[in-house]
Amino acid sequence: MAVLFGGRSSEHAVSCVTAAGVLQAIDTTKYDVVPIGIAKNGQWSLVSANPAEWSLRAATLPEVPVSEESVVLSSQDGSRELVAHAAGSLPRSLGRVDVVLPLLHGPFGEDGTLQGLLEMADVRYVGAGVLASAVGMDKHYMKVVFEAAGLTVGPYEVITARQWLRDPQACLDRAGALDFPLFVKPARAGSSMGITRVTDPADLPAAIEAARLHDPKVVVEAGITGREIEVAVLQGRGTEDPRTSQPGEVAVQDGGHEWYDFEAKYVDGAAAELSCPADLPADVSARVRSLAGTAFDSVGGEGLSRVDFFYTPDGQLIINEINTMPGFTPISMYPQMWAKSGLPYSELIDELISLALDRKTGLR
Template identity: 50%
Template sequence: MDKQTVVVLFGGRSSEHSISSATAGGVLQAIDRGRYDVIPVGITREGAFVLEDDDAVKFALDAEQLPEVVDNGTRIRWPEPGGDRMLRVVQTDGTVTDHGEIDVVLPILHGTHGEDGTIQGYFDTLEVPYAGGGVLDSALCMDKHFMKVVLQSVGIAVAPWVTVRRADWVRDAAPVRAEIDKLGLPLFVKPARAGSSVGVSKVTELSELDAALEVAFAEDEKVLVEVGVTGREIEVAILETRDGVRASLPGEIVLTSRGFYDFEGKYLGGDGVDVICPADVADSELAAIQDVGVRAFRAVDGRGLARVDMFLAADGQLIVNELNTMPGFTPISMFPKCWVASGLSYGDLISELIEAGLRR
């Protein structure tokens, strides 16, 4: 069988640039080279598409120096609708070289301009097949406010919240503060459209609220203030396969001394958190977790993949925290860990995503 040519697209303009680049390191190392030819394309922090090195080591996750895409002067020319599928590269001397016809793009981008439907709409316009979420589910899940509204509409429990816009807070904070006061403590303050726990703060005293909002407003002019839910932190991985939508065995985030599962705990090996997969749950809880995960995925018109994060309360209620349409995908991330525990290797997981994109 002829190999398919896959563009692995990573980096990007969001604050999660380095995590996307680290994910690329894992994907480049694990992708099945017997099935796929790979063209690595990076997006710089300024938004330039460049031809990158096919070097997994270059993009390894290093807490001392996070990987990034550096502008090397090349520029990508994507195929145009109705034409051939040739990927072309403008070299630094101005010459244009052909790099083969591409079959599908694997966009492993996190955050704005990558996980929010914008790059998906771009490839839809170019008529270039791509793996992962589509425009609608990506946009919905990137905006935590609208994600909660959609989940509530199908009867899925979410934590109570207040959505705060910077303009309203600056103009007259008093009515906003009054609404937040009704939520009680503790609270979590988070940007509506960011990920990897960037800009997130835990508020245990109302005197901490103003500073927490400023941290979140630095990432997004729209911010969620939500009730801190007491319960086990459970995550389940959802995958669109040839045989339908599947849910993995769930994993669990156990905080031993860290206040919440923040950026350092997720990616930099910070102490105070254990990532356990599979989670130790009863059979009835397992079935309920997987059911809620699939229902949430379908509620947002999910495509490709998602990680559904939820809390398992002491009374058995499941409260969905969020959906990630391009979850952390480094080899140590929860999404791959859940599938490995479910019998699907990291390399095979990458193949499943690519094949789903090709089927479209």
């Protein structure tokens, strides 16, 4: 099996750290692991399987280097072969790939593009398919799908590149009409990249430009007063419904983090605390798990997802987002919630690989 990580997106380092966790936990007596890193320029290469190479070292972000030898996935029908190429050398085979574990976050990895490539190569892979990955990556269309499925979403506005360039004031007027604080986000990025919390309308243009550095399409969301509740979802076997973990609650600790930002998620292990199961009434716990399953099904989810909600003081459960490839870092919430629900990390990885091997490529 190939473990694929790195990538061209701004979440390159997060992907590497996720891979470090998986490489540390995966059963190498059961799986012949081929670690493939994708450099920021898009080059695929064979890289070290040593987790220490890809973990955070003194808060230094890891990066897949450009290599003299590139790896390609054979385009021959049914081959599924990884082939290494270097200038002045004959190509060498790295073997046939039965399944890919794509630990990529953000565009060119989590957004359906890589999934489409693997479908065309007839290679099984862990996680969501093309459509679910694309919808789950785009916070705009994600909300449209959720609303169509009867889920409650918070107030928001979408600012496209054309709208911003043609009439920025009209965009500011629409966004400024939402209740502050606002969260200004790139529509197709994750791991809190490019997100700004805005409390003053005067800061809104700069926040939009900061988000546009990651994506020309921007989503502006009204701040919601409520507890942050997360549910880990795992695809059911055969015709079974999706499986859901006990709900977890994220509490950002004092120490300079106003909200659950990148540093709190990936760098500062003491910045956030997960309570799982969350202290919720039994009926609310059951309801949020059911809604998480609905969200998973609404986008056509497969494999895994983490679904995030706000539980408001008046008892509403407002869906925030679905993440079709949640982080697997040592402090990531998805594996923690499953561990606290009785499915340890290594067994979770096993189950995800097994689900992928049982699933055919193509239309399903």
